[in-house]
Amino acid sequence: MSLLAHPLLASFGGAIEFIFTPQTSNVTGGRKVGGFDEVMELTFNQLELTLFGLAAALIVALPIGLYLGHRGVGETFAVALGNAGRAIPELALIALMAAVVGVGLLPLTIALGVLGIPPILTNTFVGIRQVDQATVNAARGMGMTELEVLRKVEAPLAVPTIFAGIRTATIAIVATAAIGTIAGFTTLGDFIINGSIYGEDGQLAGAIMVALLALTLEGLLALLQRRLTPRGLKLRHT
Amino acid sequence: MASGALIAAVGQVGEGFFKERSSDTLPCQSKPSHLFCFDWARENIDRFGTPTLQHFEMVVVAVVVGFAIAFALALLAHRRRWLQPPLLAATGVLYTIPSLAFFFLLLPITGLGRTTAIVALSAYTLQILYRNTVAGLANVPESVRDAARGMGLTDRQILWKVELPLATPEIVAGLRIATVSTVAIATLAVFIVAGGLGTQIYGGGNLTFPTSIIIAGTIAILMALALDLLILLGQRVLTPWRRAVRA
Numbered sequence: 001m002s003l004l005a006h007p008l009l010a011s012f013g014g015a016i017e018f019i020f021t022p023q024t025s026n027v028t029g030g031r032k033v034g035g036f037d038e039v040m041e042l043t044f045n046q047l048e049l050t051l052f053g054l055a056a057a058l059i060v061a062l063p064i065g066l067y068l069g070h071r072g073v074g075e076t077f078a079v080a081l082g083n084a085g086r087a088i089p090e091l092a093l094i095a096l097m098a099a100v101v102g103v104g105l106l107p108l109t110i111a112l113g114v115l116g117i118p119p120i121l122t123n124t125f126v127g128i129r130q131v132d133q134a135t136v137n138a139a140r141g142m143g144m145t146e147l148e149v150l151r152k153v154e155a156p157l158a159v160p161t162i163f164a165g166i167r168t169a170t171i172a173i174v175a176t177a178a179i180g181t182i183a184g185f186t187t188l189g190d191f192i193i194n195g196s197i198y199g200e201d202g203q204l205a206g207a208i209m210v211a212l213l214a215l216t217l218e219g220l221l222a223l224l225q226r227r228l229t230p231r232g233l234k235l236r237h238t
Numbered sequence: 239m240a241s242g243a244l245i246a247a248v249g250q251v252g253e254g255f256f257k258e259r260s261s262d263t264l265p266c267q268s269k270p271s272h273l274f275c276f277d278w279a280r281e282n283i284d285r286f287g288t289p290t291l292q293h294f295e296m297v298v299v300a301v302v303v304g305f306a307i308a309f310a311l312a313l314l315a316h317r318r319r320w321l322q323p324p325l326l327a328a329t330g331v332l333y334t335i336p337s338l339a340f341f342f343l344l345l346p347i348t349g350l351g352r353t354t355a356i357v358a359l360s361a362y363t364l365q366i367l368y369r370n371t372v373a374g375l376a377n378v379p380e381s382v383r384d385a386a387r388g389m390g391l392t393d394r395q396i397l398w399k400v401e402l403p404l405a406t407p408e409i410v411a412g413l414r415i416a417t418v419s420t421v422a423i424a425t426l427a428v429f430i431v432a433g434g435l436g437t438q439i440y441g442g443g444n445l446t447f448p449t450s451i452i453i454a455g456t457i458a459i460l461m462a463l464a465l466d467l468l469i470l471l472g473q474r475v476l477t478p479w480r481r482a483v484r485a
């Protein structure tokens with residue numbers, strides 16, 4: 001048997017074809033599905049939703065985490081929130097949001113924000129808290145204001161920990177954004193979840209695109225983290 | 239979304255569970271604004287029995303398989319340091335790929351159903367379990383290792399009698415994170431027709447309705463909490479010396 005005829009390769013071949021050329025679907029009355037334009041549109045939608053959710057999470061979680069970490073209060077709250085956040089079933093959150101608040105971009109942004117807040121808040125708190133108190137006192141002794149201490153000393157030193165939280169949040173948000181399609185905002189998940197319309201090629205194509213999108217975002221965040229980490233910290237890691 | 243479609247979906251979801259029902263016996267139908275319908279919950283709580291058991295089984299099998307693989311990889315990487323960066327990167331990729339996508343990437347290989355769900359969920363847990371085990375082993379102080387060597391312990395004895403017990407808190411911390419996350423993510427198994435609590439949230443191509451979603455979500459959260467406590471309890475049994483310190 002020729003290797004090219006292997007059913008596995010045929011599946012992936014079909015999926016690649018779906019990404020680049022529109023296919024005839026047997027349930028949409030001859031309407032073509034898939035193809036580069038539709039795949040790109042849904043990729044863009046998913047990226048948009050992911051960035052909205054991440055922005056919502058950052059806007060809420062970063063200031064609270066920085067404040068609590070700097071003041072050194074609310075440790076129980078910050079840690080418990082991080083633990084509780086992991087237990088939220090994504091599907092139930094999205095479904096409840098759609099059923100109670102409504103469908104579309106705004107409710108989904110809120111749901112994804114809720115999902116992203118715990119890891120970012122907890123890691124920001126822990127990262128700031130971990131900064132050596134002697135370093136902080138030295139900064140104060142140099143005449144820095146509290147805001148300067150936070151901005152110039154604590155935050156840079158906490159970059160690796162804060163970014164670990166942001167990356168965890170991003171992975172959860174981009175994954176859940178795929179499910180956003182059941183709450184009325186069409187993302188790449190539509191190819192996967194509505195398999196009856198797009199067929200198995202479409203499902204696999206959607207899965208490939210979602211995986212690539214998540215890996216790309218993760219890679220970009222890793223690069224950004226490197227740019228933002230103070231050089232001294234990088235040296236210590238090697 | 240039309241409420242008619244919602245109610246139709248509720249009818250379909252119930253199929254195959256313990257009781258026979260006709261859709262016209264559904265209470266609270268006239269008041270879709272009700273967030274939580276106690277009448278329906280009382281009447282239909284048995285629908286959640288089978289999905290809960292399926293969910294539990296899926297999570298336990300996935301975490302056990304994930305732990306076995308991650309543990310073996312971590313022991314290997316502990317001995318051969320050069321393996322650590324590539325293994326961390328590889329498990330990182332598996333962790334980053336969203337589970338929903340992972341299910342369908344596996345579809346041509348393992349098909350629809352539980353196997354696919356378990357493989358993808360196990361793959362997801364690897365990174366957390368592997369990283370924590372490696373870190374736990376690495377954090378054992380060199381002086382402790384030296385003392386063990388001085389007492390005449392072999393490398394194998396040092397690993398099992400000194401390093402692993404001391405690394406237990408970190409390994410268990412990883413296990414707790416992995417288990418709790420997996421309980422939440424296993425709700426997505428509904429999309430690969432692997433059953434579980436997700437069937438009570440999204441069924442027959444539609445969202446079910448708030449009461450059902452709330453019950454299923456609550457069961458998932460309680461299951462995560464219960465497993466978390468169970469693992470914590472296990473750790474207390476495994477590390478009696480930590481209790482002695484606290485007392």
